[in-house]
Amino acid sequence: MRKDAWKKGPVWALGTMSGTSLDGVDAAMIRTDGHQVLEFGPSAFRPYSAAEQAVLRRALGRWPGEAGVAEAAEVVETAHAELLARFEGADLIGFHGQTLAHEPGGRGTHQAGSGALLAEFTRLPVVWDFRSSDVALGGQGAPLAPYYHFALAKQMGAAEPLAFLNLGGVGNLTWIDPGLPGPESEGALLAFDTGPANAPINDLIQARLGLSHDEGGKIAAKGRVKRALLEAFLKHSYFLKMPPKSLDRDAFTGLVQAVKKLDTPAAAATLTAAAVSAVAKGAEHFPRPVSQLLVCGGGRHNPVLMKGLARQLRCAVQPVEAAGFDGDMLEAQAFAYLAVRVAMGLPTSGPSTTGVAANVGGGQVSRPAG
Ligand SMILES: Nc1ncnc2c1ncn2[C@@H]1O[C@H](COP(=O)(O)OP(=O)(O)OP(=O)(O)O)[C@@H](O)[C@H]1O
Numbered sequence: 018m019r020k021d022a023w024k025k026g027p028v029w030a031l032g033t034m035s036g037t038s039l040d041g042v043d044a045a046m047i048r049t050d051g052h053q054v055l056e057f058g059p060s061a062f063r064p065y066s067a068a069e070q071a072v073l074r075r076a077l078g079r080w081p082g083e084a085g086v087a088e089a090a091e092v093v094e095t096a097h098a099e100l101l102a103r104f105e106g107a108d109l110i111g112f113h114g115q116t117l118a119h120e121p122g123g124r125g126t127h128q129a130g131s132g133a134l135l136a137e138f139t140r141l142p143v144v145w146d147f148r149s150s151d152v153a154l155g156g157q158g159a160p161l162a163p164y165y166h167f168a169l170a171k172q173m174g175a176a177e178p179l180a181f182l183n184l185g186g187v188g189n190l191t192w193i194d195p196g197l198p199g200p201e202s203e204g205a206l207l208a209f210d211t212g213p214a215n216a217p218i219n220d221l222i223q224a225r226l227g228l229s230h231d232e233g234g235k236i237a238a239k240g241r242v243k244r245a246l247l248e249a250f251l252k253h254s255y256f257l258k259m260p261p262k263s264l265d266r267d268a269f270t271g272l273v274q275a276v277k278k279l280d281t282p283a284a285a286a287t288l289t290a291a292a293v294s295a296v297a298k299g300a301e302h303f304p305r306p307v308s309q310l311l312v313c314g315g316g317r318h319n320p321v322l323m324k325g326l327a328r329q330l331r332c333a334v335q336p337v338e339a340a341g342f343d344g345d346m347l348e349a350q351a352f353a354y355l356a357v358r359v360a361m362g363l364p365t366s367g368p369s370t371t372g373v374a375a376n377v378g379g380g381q382v383s384r385p386a387g
Pocket residue numbers: 034035036037038039040041183184185186187188215216218219229230231232233234313314315316318319348
């Protein structure tokens with residue numbers, strides 16, 4: 018970065034996200050002063066090959082130093098290096114890495130990939146390891162996109178409460194009161210993970226059919242939801258916890274085991290209905306009703322998920338494109354935004370988004386040597 022560039026004005030930040038669905042890496046640029054988003058820049062996606070995805074899958078649930086983790090980190094670093102090389106004009110990078118394990122009340126949170134290495138490769142400052150300090154201070158370390166959601170709500174000129182939903186491998190909701198001055202204001206935000214979203218659907222479709230996902234929800238649309246399994250799923254203790262709360266990718270093993278008895282359409286339909294019902298359960302925690310739910314993440318391309326949400330929630334359910342945003346790149350943009358906030362010493366999470374004791378600016382900054 019031009020030294021202290023952000024102090025003289027807005028900078029171009031390049032953010033990346035390698036999400037829990039394991040489909041690949043998103044990267045997107047935004048121009049921001051750490052408060053407002055002034056411009057949206059270019060974006061790109063770099064899929065993981067089947068072999069790379071298998072390396073990542075094998076390392077899920079593992080911690081630094083354990084078998085397969087170094088190989089997974091190398092896959093993550095190589096994919097990011099390839100993708101980042103396609104961009105120019107960035108002042109700094111926000112690198113999320115790949116979450117392999119997440120246990121905030123226990124062993125912590127683990128994102129594979131070294132920001133220090135990517136700083137050398139790109140010759141740019143890299144902000145990374147966004148979640149550890151939040152967890153060390155008693156927070157969930159997730160979700161972290163809510164401060165960015167707040168900035169987007171402000172940009173929309175929203176006056177009434179609204180919510181953002183990300184349907185990635187895992188789902189997460191952010192409730193926002195845009196009438197308040199900043200994301201740190203008391204009562205401005207409430208955020209939490211809703212439950213499993215695409216991850217168990219992808220895992221099922223991959224195991225049964227060797228495909229990456231249920232394109233357009235076509236398989237789920239052919240199946241009947243197994244009500245008894247759905248009801249058992251909704252009795253999970255996670256739904257009784259008060260937010261903020263977060264999840265590991267594979268937290269709902271009971272449901273995944275239970276659908277194994279079903280044929281593929283019924284299993285897909287039941288997992289899809291579970292993702293929808295988990296969001297509806299989550300919405301019960303909203304401090305006040307919302308007029309609209311804006312959906313980002315790959316799940317918004319699945320009409321079975323979207324129609325299910327529209328049926329169960331008492332508000333307009335639309336993809337974030339309805340508000341002029343890019344739902345495939347919103348999380349990558351969020352890590353660009355958060356990187357600038359870290360560089361400026363501003364908080365990236367707080368008691369209402371991760372349950373951390375006080376506002377905290379997560380993330381470390383690695384600068385290229387020399
Ligand atoms: N056309 C489509 N039809 C059905 N599902 C889709 C479609 N496009 C994307 N998806 C689903 O969305 C997933 C990708 O979503 P996304 O990239 O938002 O997840 P992620 O960022 O990896 O996860 P997370 O947000 O949990 O970290 C795919 O793996 C697939 O399950």
